[in-house]
Amino acid sequence: MISQGIKSACPYCGVGCGVVTKQSEIIGDVSHPTNRGALCVKGSSLAASMSQPNRLLYPQIKGEVVEWNQATSQIAETISRVIAESGPEAIGMYLSGQLLTEDYYVANKLMKGFIGSSHVDTNSRLCMASAVAAHNRAFGEDIVATNYSDLDNTDLIVLVGSNLAWTHPIVFKRIQQAKKQNPLLKIVVIDPRKTVTAEQADLHLALANDSDIDIYNGLIRYLIENNAVDRDFIAQVTEGFDALQQEVMKDKYSLLEVSKSSGIAIEQLATFYQWMKEAPRAVTVFCQGVNQASCGTDKANSIINSHLVSGKMAKQGCGPFSITGQPNAMGGREVGGLANQLAVHRGFDDDSISQVKAFWQAPNIATKAGHKAVDLFKSVENGDIRVLWIMATNPVISMPDNEQVRRALEKCEYVIVSDITPESDTAAYADCLLPAAAWGEKSGMVTNSERMMSRQRAFTAMPGEVKADWQMICDVAKKLGFSKAFDYQSEADIFREHAALSGINNSTDLLFDISCLALLSDDDYQTWQPQQWPLSSTGNRVFEQHNNLPLFSTPTRKAQLVVTPSQTENTSSNVMLAQDASQSIFWLNTGRQRDQWHTMTRTGHVPVLAQSEVEPSLYIHPTSAKHVGLVDGGFVCIESLENYQDLNKHLARVVFDSTLSQQQVFMSMHWAGKYGAKSAINQSVIVACDPISGQPSFKSAQVKLTPISMEFHGLSLGDIPTQLDYEYTSFQTYQNEHYQHKGIWRYAGMACFDKTALLRSLSVSKQQYLLVEQKWGFALVQLAKVINPDAKLNTTAIHLFSDQPINVDITTLVNSVNQPFVMTDVLEALGCQHSKQTLVCSCFQITDLMIEQAIVTNNITLLSDLTKQLKCGTNCGTCLPQVERHFFESQQLIPTVQL
Numbered sequence: 001m002i003s004q005g006i007k008s009a010c011p012y013c014g015v016g017c018g019v020v021t022k023q024s025e026i027i028g029d030v031s032h033p034t035n036r037g038a039l040c041v042k043g044s045s046l047a048a049s050m051s052q053p054n055r056l057l058y059p060q061i062k063g064e065v066v067e068w069n070q071a072t073s074q075i076a077e078t079i080s081r082v083i084a085e086s087g088p089e090a091i092g093m094y095l096s097g098q099l100l101t102e103d104y105y106v107a108n109k110l111m112k113g114f115i116g117s118s119h120v121d122t123n124s125r126l127c128m129a130s131a132v133a134a135h136n137r138a139f140g141e142d143i144v145a146t147n148y149s150d151l152d153n154t155d156l157i158v159l160v161g162s163n164l165a166w167t168h169p170i171v172f173k174r175i176q177q178a179k180k181q182n183p184l185l186k187i188v189v190i191d192p193r194k195t196v197t198a199e200q201a202d203l204h205l206a207l208a209n210d211s212d213i214d215i216y217n218g219l220i221r222y223l224i225e226n227n228a229v230d231r232d233f234i235a236q237v238t239e240g241f242d243a244l245q246q247e248v249m250k251d252k253y254s255l256l257e258v259s260k261s262s263g264i265a266i267e268q269l270a271t272f273y274q275w276m277k278e279a280p281r282a283v284t285v286f287c288q289g290v291n292q293a294s295c296g297t298d299k300a301n302s303i304i305n306s307h308l309v310s311g312k313m314a315k316q317g318c319g320p321f322s323i324t325g326q327p328n329a330m331g332g333r334e335v336g337g338l339a340n341q342l343a344v345h346r347g348f349d350d351d352s353i354s355q356v357k358a359f360w361q362a363p364n365i366a367t368k369a370g371h372k373a374v375d376l377f378k379s380v381e382n383g384d385i386r387v388l389w390i391m392a393t394n395p396v397i398s399m400p401d402n403e404q405v406r407r408a409l410e411k412c413e414y415v416i417v418s419d420i421t422p423e424s425d426t427a428a429y430a431d432c433l434l435p436a437a438a439w440g441e442k443s444g445m446v447t448n449s450e451r452m453m454s455r456q457r458a459f460t461a462m463p464g465e466v467k468a469d470w471q472m473i474c475d476v477a478k479k480l481g482f483s484k485a486f487d488y489q490s491e492a493d494i495f496r497e498h499a500a501l502s503g504i505n506n507s508t509d510l511l512f513d514i515s516c517l518a519l520l521s522d523d524d525y526q527t528w529q530p531q532q533w534p535l536s537s538t539g540n541r542v543f544e545q546h547n548n549l550p551l552f553s554t555p556t557r558k559a560q561l562v563v564t565p566s567q568t569e570n571t572s573s574n575v576m577l578a579q580d581a582s583q584s585i586f587w588l589n590t591g592r593q594r595d596q597w598h599t600m601t602r603t604g605h606v607p608v609l610a611q612s613e614v615e616p617s618l619y620i621h622p623t624s625a626k627h628v629g630l631v632d633g634g635f636v637c638i639e640s641l642e643n644y645q646d647l648n649k650h651l652a653r654v655v656f657d658s659t660l661s662q663q664q665v666f667m668s669m670h671w672a673g674k675y676g677a678k679s680a681i682n683q684s685v686i687v688a689c690d691p692i693s694g695q696p697s698f699k700s701a702q703v704k705l706t707p708i709s710m711e712f713h714g715l716s717l718g719d720i721p722t723q724l725d726y727e728y729t730s731f732q733t734y735q736n737e738h739y740q741h742k743g744i745w746r747y748a749g750m751a752c753f754d755k756t757a758l759l760r761s762l763s764v765s766k767q768q769y770l771l772v773e774q775k776w777g778f779a780l781v782q783l784a785k786v787i788n789p790d791a792k793l794n795t796t797a798i799h800l801f802s803d804q805p806i807n808v809d810i811t812t813l814v815n816s817v818n819q820p821f822v823m824t825d826v827l828e829a830l831g832c833q834h835s836k837q838t839l840v841c842s843c844f845q846i847t848d849l850m851i852e853q854a855i856v857t858n859n860i861t862l863l864s865d866l867t868k869q870l871k872c873g874t875n876c877g878t879c880l881p882q883v884e885r886h887f888f889e890s891q892q893l894i895p896t897v898q899l
């Protein structure tokens, strides 16, 4: 039962859109300043995502359901015993930017103040750590320097390492609207791939791996040489210009040399530099193509440098904009959830330690930074950390070198996992599995990319015995003897304390101070309207202005220009790839698809979201593919060059993509759990971390590709016939009015195709199954009952097996299941080799075939008529370039209309 009219915030990306409940739907909140009612396809599918096929409802110890009391007692006893034996540093926690501020606050307080271990890190280490480190170096504090409104009114928007159209669609929509309002607005995309975002740019710089710093140092050099730096701004509010100038004047940053190291044509580079020089205002949005690099912190600082030297900073329409990934990545940074922060933007200096200790009345305050994520799991493996509590993250899939994480968790004495489903790959390693309240059932605060604090509100009852994460942490804390410090009655209690703690920044130049909310009433917390910090009277623009110049949070109040030397020689795959005579080594770039969220636990079961990438796919340029013997639709083995125990590899389906450069391949990070854990990307991603931020360079793995020929291919609709143990398996949720089964399994094996053995292993009895021989293999039609012995049959599942890749039209096949049909229909469905339809618009479920048919049938000659008729591209707008492409392609097929 959903309570009506409840306002909350979308639990996916860091855009932070407002939503509201309406009947059984969840729709965009028109009063929320971030999205004004708009939602992307993930946000629009929230109601569907809430029907989790397998919710975790009760605490479990070693797989047995237990009472909460037993679970929390065992956790507290284990923690106490291990502390007594090995000290507090043997306890670790691994948190998530998907926790609410209140959950995050109590977890951090318990670990750093009461248990006395700073080995508490978060998946934000994989996500925002480089941006955090860069902000700290440049501004003296982790501050995102811009607001969304800066995108509405500017002259140039540069998107670096960000596929915004897919990953932050509602912010991208805002940019599309700004462009419509002001056609002179220029958009530049710096990304090695021609993404849907890049397709919509005025200029796309398809750079070589990690050559961003070269491009930015080259830009600064160009601005200096062309007298386009803001000398007054540099002198008055920055430090370090001379050293930076010395670096960028080196030969390697000339236009010619940067063109060589980045692989971008001189004219394109010069155009970008000229636009940056001429634009009175510019915003640079950056995300994982910048952060997830072994030089990620330097990349981010090189971008910030360009804004500081050109004075395009701290004013309307200007600034570097590190856009956050997870819904509460920013809230986690506010409470100090990273292992190298203590709390509220404070580190481990003496002052901070004593102030936080006094505020918390902490008996065991941690006094030095703890292990960052990758080191945390190494410490677990080597036995230094003996108890690990993992909350709201799935590191077995999302951390680099999955095998190492598995080894660590297997070896760890006591693993606690809090999750909403027992199906997360990490839950399988839990000694104690705790059922967490999910989005819609829990309440708290989240902060989005532009520091906007919004409420998530519960609108449905908690099922089973689930508890909010903060509640379970407090239950354990109380059993550890810290009753007074963790005796909160509500989220509001915790939020007030967090706000009050930020008051220790009052006497400093730090901007994060929300202590004016320390006395917020329960009512005010309940009715909270989105508000951006700083909450001060000077408005919500960060960096207070003094004589029209910004003041930063550094001791001198000046921003720091950081020398960021080029790393292409060390990090670029070009060098290594150039030495690869066999040319079977590739630069593996990884990232996101439009319609899935991370490890799929919250989106994999939603049919609408499962259609754009239906199985684990490796994208590769056709020329490179041919060179290594890969065929479109075939299988590839992706193997890390550091494959120690023949474990760091996995299989995926090959998809040709001629927009990629020839040395680069791409795969999404999502495949996990039953959907395709065998093809999880990070099994073969063993990469270096940024030495400053500790963030893994997920975008720069080097891999060997080998074609795999399968002897056996299978595709099943409906319940899977047997335990699948083939080399390759994947699952796609699929549902329509005729087909109410779970979905489509695709599998393939290397063992010889033996029909008799297969039938035996499936324990097929002749009464239940119908065997249909085809020229490409055979099909098993699983019959529920015979309706009419003469002709009409009812099926519950169809299994296809072949020694050839199976290429049938799924829509036709699915439509033939679960309805009575005559045998010839089955044959038609099985034999059909229609060209595959590709989903173009997820919001309205429009495929390329539907677009073509609409154009031909209705003789459509205007793009606007097409979008009006099919609605494709009219919701979030991210598919517009594809719609346009299909429209123009099909226009060439239709004879020109004579007027």
Ligand SMILES: Nc1nc2c(c(=O)[nH]1)N[C@H]1C(S)=C(S)[C@@H](COP(=O)(O)OP(=O)(O)OC[C@H]3O[C@@H](n4cnc5c(=O)[nH]c(N)nc54)[C@H](O)[C@@H]3O)O[C@H]1N2
Residues within 6 Å of the ligand: 013, 014, 127, 160, 161, 162, 163, 164, 166, 167, 168, 190, 191, 192, 193, 195, 207, 208, 209, 210, 211, 212, 287, 288, 289, 290, 324, 325, 326, 589, 590, 591, 592, 593, 594, 595, 596, 597, 598, 699
């Ligand atoms: N649909 C969807 N949206 C999401 C998420 C999701 O799971 N699904 N997750 C959210 C989260 S947590 C995050 S962190 C964000 C991430 O959002 P993004 O950072 O936009 O997404 P990614 O696909 O990880 O990577 C962005 C781009 O970096 C490029 N890149 C790779 N190497 C380089 C390089 O050397 N230089 C440059 N300039 N670019 C490079 C890649 O080609 C890729 O297109 O998305 C958020 N939004």
Ligand SMILES: Nc1nc2c(c(=O)[nH]1)N[C@H]1C(S)=C(S)[C@@H](COP(=O)(O)OP(=O)(O)OC[C@H]3O[C@@H](n4cnc5c(=O)[nH]c(N)nc54)[C@H](O)[C@@H]3O)O[C@H]1N2
Residues within 6 Å of the ligand: 096, 098, 123, 124, 126, 127, 128, 288, 292, 325, 326, 391, 392, 393, 394, 395, 397, 398, 399, 418, 419, 420, 421, 424, 436, 437, 438, 439, 469, 590, 591, 592, 597, 598, 599, 600, 601, 602, 669, 681, 682, 685, 698, 699
């Ligand atoms: N190769 C590669 N790897 C990457 C990346 C990449 O670009 N390439 N990106 C990295 C980035 S930026 C990120 S952010 C990470 C994301 O990686 P993860 O954080 O591991 O991914 P999620 O699937 O979001 O995991 C969240 C888990 O929390 C559970 N959950 C959901 N709601 C709640 C709740 O309210 N309480 C609790 N306790 N649990 C809940 C979910 O079921 C799920 O198991 O992946 C990183 N890994």
Ligand code: SF4
Residues within 6 Å of the ligand: 010, 011, 012, 013, 014, 015, 016, 017, 035, 038, 039, 040, 041, 042, 043, 044, 168, 169, 170, 171
């Ligand atoms: S843009 Fe992000 S926050 Fe907004 S609806 Fe989509 S996923 Fe949710």
Ligand SMILES: [Mo]
Residues within 6 Å of the ligand: 126, 127, 128, 325, 326
């Ligand atoms: Mo992220």
